[in-house]
Each structure stands twice: as C-alpha cells, then as structure tokens.
Amino acid sequence: MLxxxxxxxxxGIAIGRAIVLDQGHNDIPCYRISATALSGEIERFNHAVDAVRADLKRVQRNLPTDAPPETxxxxxxHLLMLDDPVISQQPVQTIQEQQQNAEWALKSHADTLIDFFEDIADPYLRSKKNDVAQVVGRIMGELAHSPGKQPSDLATLGSSLAEQIIVARDLTPADTIMLRGRNMAxxxxxxxxxISHTAILARSLGLPAIVGLHDVIDTIHNNDLLIVDAATGTVLVAPDEPLLAQFRELQQQHLRHQQRLTLLKSEKAVTQDGEAITLLANIELPEDIEGLRSAGAAGVGLYRTEFLFMNRPKPPSEDEQYQAYCHVLRRVEGPVTIRTLDLGADKQVDGGRPDRETTATSALGLRAIRLCLSEPSLFKPQLRAILRAAVHGDAQIMIPMLSSLRELEQSLALVGEVCAELEREAVAFNPKVPLGGMIEVPAAAVSADLFARKLDFLSIGTNDLIQYTLAIDRVDDSVNYLYDPLHPSVLRLIRTVIRAGHEADIPVSMCGEMAGDPAFTRLLLGLGLRHFSMEPSQLLEIRQQVRQSTLAGLSGQVTDILNCVETGSLYDLVDQLNQTDSD
Amino acid sequence: MKLQRELQIVNRLGLHARACAKLVKTANQFESDIVLRQNEHQADAKSIMGLMMLAATQGTRLTVITSGADAEDAMTQVQHLINNRFEEDE
Incomplete structure (x- = not known):
C-alpha cells in the first residue's frame, strides 16, 4: 500500500477505482507492471499484435481492383515485420524482465530500430524507418484501445463513472464541464x-478531491483501488482490507453528518441574535438548479456563463443565450445574478475568441470585462440576451474584473446603447435590470466607494482578489503556499468593500470560495457581510454555522484579528472565533 | 548439411523492403537455417527486420550460408531470387 x-x-471520503486521464503530456505511457500483472500485460501486447495482423490481412483481402499492384x-x-521477433517477441521479454508496460517496452525496441535505419547512408533503405514507425504505430493504436492500465481519454469515457476516481495532471474548465453529471466518486x-478548477468543481458537486499531489500521482495506475480522504488530504493506493473497513465506517459517519445537515434545509438562515443572512448559490449549468433548490438557497449570487461558450468553435447566438438565461430565471425563485463573460486567463475557450489563440493566457491579461469591451460583437449579444430574459425573472447583471472607473463607464454606456437598440427594434426587455460589479482587483477594492456610487450592488470575488493582492499566480503550483485568505491585506480590502457598500446603501455579497468555507463564516459576519454566495453543496454547512453564531461581539473580535501582528496566532484567533458559543 | 556461397545484390534498389519480404517468404519454405553475412554483420533470412538492417545496396557482396536437411534446395532458391533481381525489372 502507498x-x-x-x-x-x-x-468527504471516497473509495473507488482510478481512472487516469491521458492529457497528452506523455504520448507513450510509461509505468511499472507488478509481478502478478505481468502475464496480463504480455497478453495485452500479444492481443494488440494479433489484432493488427488480422486488420492488415483484412485490408489485403479487400483491396480494390484498381489498387496499384505493389500495395x-x-x-x-508490414505483416512480416509484425511477425519479426524484434517487433513481436523482444518487447515481450522486456515486459517480463523489466516489468514495463507494453507501450513502453515496444517503444524502446522501436526507437533502437528507427535509430539504426536513420544511420543508413542509402536514402531509399533509410526511408524504411517509416515502415517500422507505421507498424509500431498500429500496435500502439491497438494498445490504446485495449483495456489495460494505460491512461484514458476523457472523451471516450462512459457516461457513468460511479465508484470511480478521476486521476489527472490538472483539470481545465472544459474538462470540468465534461465531467459533470457522470457520477464519479x-x-x-x-x-x-x-481554488483550482478541480477544487471548485469538486465543491460544486459535493465530492472530495485531493489536489497538488505533484509527481507522486504517477504512481497511480488505471484501475488501482484508491481511498481518498479529503479531510487529511491523503490518497491511499491499494489499501488492505482492515484499512478499507475502517474508511468505510468513516465514510458512513460523514454521510450521517450530511444527512443531519439536510434537516436544516427549510430552516431560516438567522443568527442567534435574530439577524437574517442571505445565502445564495453559485451555479454554472442548468442542472445546478436542482442542488440550489434542495439546499434552500435564496437565489443565485453568481451564475457563470462561460460554459455556454466552451467546447465549441463559435460563440452562442443571442437567441441561444436568451433561451439559456430564461431557463434559469424561470426556475429560480429570488434574484439571479448573471455574470457577464469571464473568459481569458486560465479559461481559454474556442467560442469566445476564435482568432486570438496566441494571446497571452495571463491572469493579468486581456480577460473578462477587458476582453468584452475590446470585442463588443461578443459582449453586446450577451447583454441583449440578459435584458430580454429579465422580463421572465429577477435578473441582475454582474460585471467581472472591473479595475478602472473608465471600464465601468464604458460598460454602462454599452448597456444604454443595447437598451436603445432593443427599444428601437420594439423587442421586449427589462430596462431596470440592476447592474453590479465584481470587486476582485485590488484597485477596485481600494476605491470601492467610487464604484459603489455608480452601481446597484457589489460582489467580492475572493479567489482573484487574493491572488492579485498577494501577487500569486493561481496556476503556478510552486507559489500556492502563499495563498492565504487570512492575510491582513486581504481582510482589510474585504472590510473596505463591505463598508463602501454600507455607506452607499447598496448590498455587498461575496461569491468566492471564502464565502462557502465554514471556517470563515463568523469572520465574514464580523466584517459586516450579510450576503453569501457559494457552491450549492456548501449551503447547508454555512446555514448551520450562521444559525450557531451571535453577531454581537463578533466585530470586536474581528478587529483584533485584523490588527494581529503575530502570524502564528492569527489562525488561533479565528479558531477561537469559531468555537465561542457554538451550540 | 551446410553450404556457403558468395552472391552479389544486382537489383537497382538493393535489399529493400519488398525484396526482403520475398526473401523471407522464400526462406520460410525451408527447415534449414539461412543466414546472410556481410562483413561482420549477419542476418537471419527469416527475419525481415534483420535483412532490412543489413542495408545491402546494389553491388553489395554477401555470403549466404544454409544449414539443415534441405540446405541445398534453400541455397538454390535464394540464389535464384537474388540473381533474378527479386523478379524486378531493374
């Protein structure tokens, strides 16, 4: 066991079989085969060779009559090469003796052959390396389709992945869309x-995940039995029976805890001292509405629209967007805050930027509102679709990544322009849709009071706010340790934004991961936050936390935390905050 | 029985893939071991990869060694194939 x-x-705890995703970083998979699995691996190789032979013979038999006679x-x-010991027998020895997987064993022999041919002076004979490559390529192709321990391609996985655990180098936003609804463990x-996409996906599906495993992940193979224990960040590979039994029991306990939480579904999110707190859901796909309902959310605090633009060559039309927004608005009671396109940076999408593939993918680059303002042909159909859909429900528009007032002015002007167009065209729309801004760039947080004067609401996006404030590249694993929601600068910026909202008398919500983390609920309440938006799976946990909290006194304790100069005691102070009078 | 004979590759393309294929097919008809030797290199005439790796171009001199019960027939057939330019035109 490992x-x-x-x-x-x-x-949570998950127990299941690994599905290792092949993400093209290693064209030829390379891994060790355990002594007991050697005969199976050899059989897999022999099967592949047999399949290629049968295939070649079939092609030869069915040659069209007009094919050149040499064909x-x-x-x-190729048939003779396939039967040559160098191709069909030596790799078997390598699998046996070096305990390598079939692909790698074949590759090492093929490489030697190809190197040899490359050194031949005669150009005609040298070109025979291509025949070797073709024959080897055919066997590789067969191996890729045979049920071995080699990585899987996401596109070819079945629609149900029950009791299976996805193992990957990283998941892109497009991957996470494809994985939804597949029921993996x-x-x-x-x-x-x-705050990687994997983490966000896992939270939104209420599944456990372990991220940041680095190279050790290479020791996991397809079909390995795994225990995933999210609470401790541990993956156990090939556990023994007593350990399995122990974790099954822990899993049951966790499930019972979750079941107790569901009793809170229809209870109000009110603090011990009677203050009502608004708990909203972050959603992405129409399916997420179910989770929002079952957790009793008061509405949608963040509706991500990027998925409409992903995994497709062209952006969706205005009508397609209109239909999608109507679908959500008709099914959700309470406000639905639609975030306009947040593309760019780590969310590279075909549909959003057809001719911009080479643009830098920096989080500091042309993304979100910057991209939208530079491409009105992308932005305006979305604004039109939202304004039209707003006839059917309580829609709000939220603009991501505002950093300057000029961007805000331009956005407001565009909304005005679109309204005028719709009016002229006599198309039904709602001209009074509240317009809010996401405060996630430190520049906007510092000047939140200025933004607040022109907007109907503010929403704090903590994921980006933290990475920009602390100068951390979210996709650079090596600086992840610097990611700290409790950094005094982060907390002070959050306080600044909340105060700016109060002074302008507009609501301030938070839709980043912090809002859905029960460890921060009291801290945020103490900072004055009253609107929390989170992945639906977190709603019950946060509701419980709200119901066990007393606002009186929290703000004083939080001021101590903001003024704390001992980094070591910061977490202790937050712990104390969470322990006082909890049931 | 063991026979050994010097032969020269006379077809224009030398021991290329299709020529090797014909040689292997011919060699496979016999029980005898059939080996082609060029200087220090040696190839089993029943292995196409081995033959291809000899990289024998037009004019290359090879030693053909056949050993076994049907060594004589094997030698005749191999010699015939090579001298007839593997049934190619040039």
Whole structure:
C-alpha cells in the first residue's frame, strides 16, 4: 500500500477505482507492471499484435481492383515485420524482465530500430524507418484501445463513472464541464491548489478531491483501488482490507453528518441574535438548479456563463443565450445574478475568441470585462440576451474584473446603447435590470466607494482578489503556499468593500470560495457581510454555522484579528472565533 | 548439411523492403537455417527486420550460408531470387 498526500478539498471520503486521464503530456505511457500483472500485460501486447495482423490481412483481402499492384506487397512487408521477433517477441521479454508496460517496452525496441535505419547512408533503405514507425504505430493504436492500465481519454469515457476516481495532471474548465453529471466518486490531481478548477468543481458537486499531489500521482495506475480522504488530504493506493473497513465506517459517519445537515434545509438562515443572512448559490449549468433548490438557497449570487461558450468553435447566438438565461430565471425563485463573460486567463475557450489563440493566457491579461469591451460583437449579444430574459425573472447583471472607473463607464454606456437598440427594434426587455460589479482587483477594492456610487450592488470575488493582492499566480503550483485568505491585506480590502457598500446603501455579497468555507463564516459576519454566495453543496454547512453564531461581539473580535501582528496566532484567533458559543 | 556461397545484390534498389519480404517468404519454405553475412554483420533470412538492417545496396557482396536437411534446395532458391533481381525489372 502507498500513501500520498496533497491538499484536500471538502471533508468527504471516497473509495473507488482510478481512472487516469491521458492529457497528452506523455504520448507513450510509461509505468511499472507488478509481478502478478505481468502475464496480463504480455497478453495485452500479444492481443494488440494479433489484432493488427488480422486488420492488415483484412485490408489485403479487400483491396480494390484498381489498387496499384505493389500495395499487396507492401502489406506483406508490414505483416512480416509484425511477425519479426524484434517487433513481436523482444518487447515481450522486456515486459517480463523489466516489468514495463507494453507501450513502453515496444517503444524502446522501436526507437533502437528507427535509430539504426536513420544511420543508413542509402536514402531509399533509410526511408524504411517509416515502415517500422507505421507498424509500431498500429500496435500502439491497438494498445490504446485495449483495456489495460494505460491512461484514458476523457472523451471516450462512459457516461457513468460511479465508484470511480478521476486521476489527472490538472483539470481545465472544459474538462470540468465534461465531467459533470457522470457520477464519479472523487478527483485526484497533481497540480492545483484550493481554488483550482478541480477544487471548485469538486465543491460544486459535493465530492472530495485531493489536489497538488505533484509527481507522486504517477504512481497511480488505471484501475488501482484508491481511498481518498479529503479531510487529511491523503490518497491511499491499494489499501488492505482492515484499512478499507475502517474508511468505510468513516465514510458512513460523514454521510450521517450530511444527512443531519439536510434537516436544516427549510430552516431560516438567522443568527442567534435574530439577524437574517442571505445565502445564495453559485451555479454554472442548468442542472445546478436542482442542488440550489434542495439546499434552500435564496437565489443565485453568481451564475457563470462561460460554459455556454466552451467546447465549441463559435460563440452562442443571442437567441441561444436568451433561451439559456430564461431557463434559469424561470426556475429560480429570488434574484439571479448573471455574470457577464469571464473568459481569458486560465479559461481559454474556442467560442469566445476564435482568432486570438496566441494571446497571452495571463491572469493579468486581456480577460473578462477587458476582453468584452475590446470585442463588443461578443459582449453586446450577451447583454441583449440578459435584458430580454429579465422580463421572465429577477435578473441582475454582474460585471467581472472591473479595475478602472473608465471600464465601468464604458460598460454602462454599452448597456444604454443595447437598451436603445432593443427599444428601437420594439423587442421586449427589462430596462431596470440592476447592474453590479465584481470587486476582485485590488484597485477596485481600494476605491470601492467610487464604484459603489455608480452601481446597484457589489460582489467580492475572493479567489482573484487574493491572488492579485498577494501577487500569486493561481496556476503556478510552486507559489500556492502563499495563498492565504487570512492575510491582513486581504481582510482589510474585504472590510473596505463591505463598508463602501454600507455607506452607499447598496448590498455587498461575496461569491468566492471564502464565502462557502465554514471556517470563515463568523469572520465574514464580523466584517459586516450579510450576503453569501457559494457552491450549492456548501449551503447547508454555512446555514448551520450562521444559525450557531451571535453577531454581537463578533466585530470586536474581528478587529483584533485584523490588527494581529503575530502570524502564528492569527489562525488561533479565528479558531477561537469559531468555537465561542457554538451550540 | 551446410553450404556457403558468395552472391552479389544486382537489383537497382538493393535489399529493400519488398525484396526482403520475398526473401523471407522464400526462406520460410525451408527447415534449414539461412543466414546472410556481410562483413561482420549477419542476418537471419527469416527475419525481415534483420535483412532490412543489413542495408545491402546494389553491388553489395554477401555470403549466404544454409544449414539443415534441405540446405541445398534453400541455397538454390535464394540464389535464384537474388540473381533474378527479386523478379524486378531493374
């Protein structure tokens, strides 16, 4: 048994078989085969060779009558090469003796052959290396389709991945869309921190995940039995029976805890001293509405629209967007805050930027509102679709990544322009849709009072706010340790934004991961936050936390935390905050 | 029985893939071991990769060694194939 540790997401426990995703970083998979699995691996190789032979013979038999006469002779060459011991027997020895997987064993022999041919002076004979490559390529192709321990391609996985655990280098936003609704048990990735897309996906699905496992992830193979313990950030590979029994029991305990939480579904989110707190849901796909309902959310605090633009060559039309927004608005009671396109940076999407593939992918680059303002043909159809859909429900528009007042002015002008167009065209729309801004760039947080004067609401995006404030590249694993929601500068910026909202008398919500983390609920209440938006799976946990909290006194304790100069005692202070009068 | 004979590759393309394929098919008809030797290199005439790796171009001199019960027939057939330019035109 092997124990690997990384950063755990959530508290759950999953037990299941690994599905290792092949993400093209290693074209030819390379891994060790255990002594007991050697005969199976050899059989897999032999099967692949047999399949290629059968295939070549079939092609040879069914050659069209007008095929050049040499064609059959060339197929003969490939058939003979296939039967040559160098190709069909030596790799078997390598699998046996060096305990390597079939692909790698074949590759090492093929490489030697190809190197040899490359050194031949005669150009015609030298070109025969291509025949070797073709024959080897055919066997590799067969191996890739045979049920071995080699990595899987996401696109070819079945629609149900029940009791299976996705193992990948990293998951892109497009991957996470493809994985939704497949019922897998957990995620394990080598890259990523607490706010990576994998982590966000896992939270939104209420699944455990371990991220940031680095290279040790290479020791996990397809079909390995895994225990994922998110609370401790541990992955156990090939556990023994007593350990399995122990974790099954822990898993049951966790499930019982979750079941107790569901009793809170229809209870109000009110503090001990009677203050009502608004708990909203972050959603992405229409399916998420179900989770929002079952957790009793008061509305949608963040509706991410990027998914409409992903995994497709062209952006969706205005009508397609209109239909999608109507679908959500008609099904959700309470406000639905639609965030306009947040593309760019780590969310590279075909549909959003057809001719911009080479643009830098920096989080500081042309993304979100910057991209939208530079491409009105992308932005205006979305604004039109939202304004039209707002006839059918309580829609709000939220603009991501505002950094300057000029961007805000331009956005407001565009909204005005779109309203005028719709009016002229006599199309039904709602001209009074509240317009809010996401405060996630420190520049906007510092001047939140200025933004607040022109907007109907503010929403704090903590994930980006933290990375920009602390100058951390979210996708650079090596600086993940600097990611700290409790950094005094982060907390002070949050306080500044909340105060700016109060002074301008507009609501301030928070839709970043912090809002859904029960460890920070009281801290945020103490900072004056009253609107929390989170992944639906977190709603019940946060509701419980709200109901056990007393606002009186919190703000004083939080002031101590903001003024704390001992980094070591910061977390202790937050712990104390969470322990006082909890039931 | 063991026979040994010097032969020269006379076809224009030398021991290329299709020629090797014909040689292997011919060699496979016999029980005898059939080896082609060029200086220090040696190839089993029943292995196409081995033959291809000899990289024998037009004009290359090879030693053919056949050993076994049907060594004589094997030698005749191999010699015939090589001298007839593997049934190619040039």
């Amino acid at each position: 124990s690997l540790s990384g950063t755990g997401i959530g508290r 059959s002779a060339f197929i003969d060459v 957990a995620f394990v990735t080598s890259l990523g921190g607490p």
